[in-house]
Amino acid sequence: MQRYVAYLRVNSQDEGRSALGLTAQARDIELFLETHAPTPYEVIATFREVQTGPDHNRPQLEAALALVGRTSGCELLVAKLDRLSQHASVISAFMEDQQVRFRVASMPQADNAQLYVYAVLAEQERAFISMRTKAALAVAKARGVKLGGLKDKTGRRNAAVQDQARLRASEVGPMIRAMHKDGKPLQAIADQLNSAGVPTARGGLWHASQVRRVLARLREVGLFA
Structure with a gap:
């Protein structure tokens, strides 16, 4: 069974309270699961982050990554690539991490x-x-x-x-x-x-x-x- 840990992030306190950005990301993730995820699959946890500080200060992302690393064959699932980071160097570091695999819902076939x-x-x-x-x-x-x-x-x-x-x-x-x-x-x-x-x-x-x-x-x- 393919297991996922979903991670959703918004950039302001107001957007987090209104759930507008979070709702849109959840919809993209659900669409991916319905159309591209292998069956059976399981979303073992969902982490939501309202980021108000620096890009490196994201405790919910750290918790999500830790869970992915502890769960065999698990993938981190994000709606869009920039929910992980807007910096290419950070994305590259994720790709080089042997303990973490991630999937982008809006680009399901991209390598x-x-x-x-x-x-x-x-x-x-x-x-x-x-x-x-x-x-x-x-x-x-x-x-x-x-x-x-x-x-x-x-x-x-x-x-x-x-x-x-x-x-x-x-x-x-x-x-x-x-x-x-x-x-x-x-x-x-x-x-x-x-x-x-x-x-x-x-x-x-x-x-x-x-x-x-x-x-x-x-x-x-x-x-x-």
């Missing part, structure tokens, strides 16, 4: 090499997005633009939809951008994502049109020429 490349590219993307955001805010402030302020309900909803679309683009963007730069056609990129078990934002299969939209969103934020 360690693919996961590492994804981690490196995603880390670069986040750093670049942060720099662009700071630069854009500085320019806006210099022009006298009032930052922040209230939005009406429709405006907030539309902004949330756009933010979610951009977030998903940043998650899968590194893989898509790398394949596109290698000259792969859009449908071939979609086929590769499907074969790696990477779902779309709605949990479905990729098509060329969806790959095109992700590339367009990357261009919007200046991450793809």
Whole structure:
């Protein structure tokens, strides 16, 4: 029987209380178990972490890893790779640890090499997005633009939809951008994502049109020429 220890993490106290982020991660894990886990399987424990301090201070992750190490054939199961860490060096250390095996629910077919490349590219993307955001805010402030302020309900909803679309683009963007730069056609990129078990934002299969939209969103934020 395949055994799993599930680990869910959010980054703020408010998100932990509302359970919005935790609920989404639990849903991704449940989808993986229903569609990709070998049968029979057992989730022997679930650890939930609300992280408010440094990345290295995660007692729930340490407890989850300890349980995985004590249980023969057990795997740590996370919804997304960045729930383990946003740093490629940390991901690499997990891969080199002979006592710990982990599985990423949103990328069920990806091997360690693919996961590492994804981690490196995603880390670069986040750093670049942060720099662009700071630069854009500085320019806006210099022009006298009032930052922040209230939005009406429709405006907030539309902004949330756009933010979610951009977030998903940043998650899968590194893989898509790398394949596109290698000259792969859009449908071939979609086929590769499907074969790696990477779902779309709605949990479905990729098509060329969806790959095109992700590339367009990357261009919007200046991450793809």
